[in-house]
Amino acid sequence: MGALFSVAEIRQAEQAAAAFLPQGSLMQRAGQAAARLAIELVGATAGSASVPPRPVLVLAGPGNNGGDALEVAANLAQAGIDVSIIHIASAAPSAPETAQALARARAGTASFADAIPPDEKWALVVDGLFGIGLARSIVGAARTIVEEVNAMECPVLALDVPSGLDADTGAVIGPDGIAVVASHTITFIGDKPGLHTFTGRDHAGQVALARLGVDDALLPAASVHLNDPSLFEFAFVPRAHSSHKGSFGDVAVVGGAHGMSGAPILAARAALYSGAGRVFVAAIDQGPAYDPVQPELMFRDAASLGTAGTTIVAGPGMGDSANAIRILAKALDGEEPLVLDADALNLVAASPDLQVRLAARSGIALLTPHPLEAARLLGVTAAVVQGDRLAAAREIAARYDAYVILKGSGTIIAMPDGEAAINPTGNPGLASAGTGDVLAGLCGSLLAQGWPGRDAALAAVWMHGEAADRLVAQGAGPIGLTAGELPAAIRSVLNRMVEQRPRRCALPQS
Ligand SMILES: NC(=O)C1=CN([C@@H]2O[C@H](COP(=O)(O)OP(=O)(O)OC[C@H]3O[C@@H](n4cnc5c(N)ncnc54)[C@H](O)[C@@H]3O)[C@@H](O)[C@H]2O)[C@@H](O)CC1
Numbered sequence: 001m002g003a004l005f006s007v008a009e010i011r012q013a014e015q016a017a018a019a020f021l022p023q024g025s026l027m028q029r030a031g032q033a034a035a036r037l038a039i040e041l042v043g044a045t046a047g048s049a050s051v052p053p054r055p056v057l058v059l060a061g062p063g064n065n066g067g068d069a070l071e072v073a074a075n076l077a078q079a080g081i082d083v084s085i086i087h088i089a090s091a092a093p094s095a096p097e098t099a100q101a102l103a104r105a106r107a108g109t110a111s112f113a114d115a116i117p118p119d120e121k122w123a124l125v126v127d128g129l130f131g132i133g134l135a136r137s138i139v140g141a142a143r144t145i146v147e148e149v150n151a152m153e154c155p156v157l158a159l160d161v162p163s164g165l166d167a168d169t170g171a172v173i174g175p176d177g178i179a180v181v182a183s184h185t186i187t188f189i190g191d192k193p194g195l196h197t198f199t200g201r202d203h204a205g206q207v208a209l210a211r212l213g214v215d216d217a218l219l220p221a222a223s224v225h226l227n228d229p230s231l232f233e234f235a236f237v238p239r240a241h242s243s244h245k246g247s248f249g250d251v252a253v254v255g256g257a258h259g260m261s262g263a264p265i266l267a268a269r270a271a272l273y274s275g276a277g278r279v280f281v282a283a284i285d286q287g288p289a290y291d292p293v294q295p296e297l298m299f300r301d302a303a304s305l306g307t308a309g310t311t312i313v314a315g316p317g318m319g320d321s322a323n324a325i326r327i328l329a330k331a332l333d334g335e336e337p338l339v340l341d342a343d344a345l346n347l348v349a350a351s352p353d354l355q356v357r358l359a360a361r362s363g364i365a366l367l368t369p370h371p372l373e374a375a376r377l378l379g380v381t382a383a384v385v386q387g388d389r390l391a392a393a394r395e396i397a398a399r400y401d402a403y404v405i406l407k408g409s410g411t412i413i414a415m416p417d418g419e420a421a422i423n424p425t426g427n428p429g430l431a432s433a434g435t436g437d438v439l440a441g442l443c444g445s446l447l448a449q450g451w452p453g454r455d456a457a458l459a460a461v462w463m464h465g466e467a468a469d470r471l472v473a474q475g476a477g478p479i480g481l482t483a484g485e486l487p488a489a490i491r492s493v494l495n496r497m498v499e500q501r502p503r504r505c506a507l508p509q510s
């Protein structure tokens, strides 16, 4: 479930499936599945039965994605829907199945036009300009069409992938490229990573999968999945009545250089609300003596903190002082689970010595970079990281034998063994100050409670996004959502997850 496949993997499966099928079968199946969804969407926007449904605009490009669109147009026309087609014909001969689809569309009641008729109000636009075969920026007449469609207010159903979007990476293809902004995407044979990360979420809208009857056996075992509780839910365990605070681990958030006390406090509150036994704020420079809002937190001087048996979250507001570097080096040399965020990542990126210590450590390391921090770790630009987020996260995970959470829309979670996930929860409300500190604190808390690195990384990212989604559903965002609201919302998500597990507690380890 939730498996994501690269374009190369989809192409292989498509070829293998087509070898056993009559010519054009897959395209016809794609056309039928998309037409069914289009009819649902038109029905939903038509409103009362007395209002005559508006026409549907179908955009058909020069390749097989255009063939899919022509099949959709033929099916919609057959269902009695008023269909207009803009067809960008190929200079080269079309594939036989695409030629067949064009003949079908021409034989029906759909009308063909050279340009989008101005002032028409559409019930739906079906985008079949380009699919996984687009090799360069969309230019010329096709670009004009995409610009016009993106200015429309009606729903847009993209076939396979919004035209112009890279299905592997979620980047818009080509320099100065453009891509369709769809409200819905029906993707064929297997779901694709680019629909769920970077600009993909904004371009694809709601994603549906049509397998086209292609057998699972024709697809390889997926190494990338959409993040989902089914991947980690067994890690949620009800607490035993005989448990005590020593049963749930200690977390120390190391950070809070002069003038930056807020960041570690947010991380520490998140650790507390997600169930860590004892939570310390280990300050680099002298800061507040306690948190009046959360007096349960204990404040210590980072330089003198004993860290044996303590999970460390290093980085929030840590600064780059010599003191910070010394304390980070000590944390890297320890064996306790370690979360590295923010300034700690920048310090590692700037220091070959810290890099060697990180790569050599035996305990769990979990890194939570945003794209610029990831870029510094890899010695590239943030644009390069964003251009292939999966590859960047996997590269850092492999280099440091670490669990990596590459933040941003469609957060990537990469494991040291190459497995990866893309997170579907969360919203633009999380693009605000301090939410990363909360995520780092949550990761540290789960590790302190004995969670394996993989499960902690997957669950923390999922719950963090889910908590933000629930807050938005209650009207607390996305505009103006604050990081400080997240810990309590994460607590309710976490307890709900535990409630849903079979009621067998884990007895405390004395
Ligand atoms: N072959 C089949 O039986 C099936 C094909 N499928 C569809 O086929 C799509 C892939 O088809 P194709 O490989 O033909 O590729 P596309 O239809 O995605 O686009 C490639 C076409 O566009 C042209 N092109 C590429 N970049 C361009 C640019 N920047 N400006 C103008 N023209 C450009 C190419 O010369 C080619 O004609 C999938 O996304 C899917 O929608 C699916 O229906 C599954 C079955």
Ligand SMILES: [K+]
Pocket: 065, 127, 128, 129, 130, 131, 158, 159, 160, 161, 162, 163
């Ligand atoms: K498309």
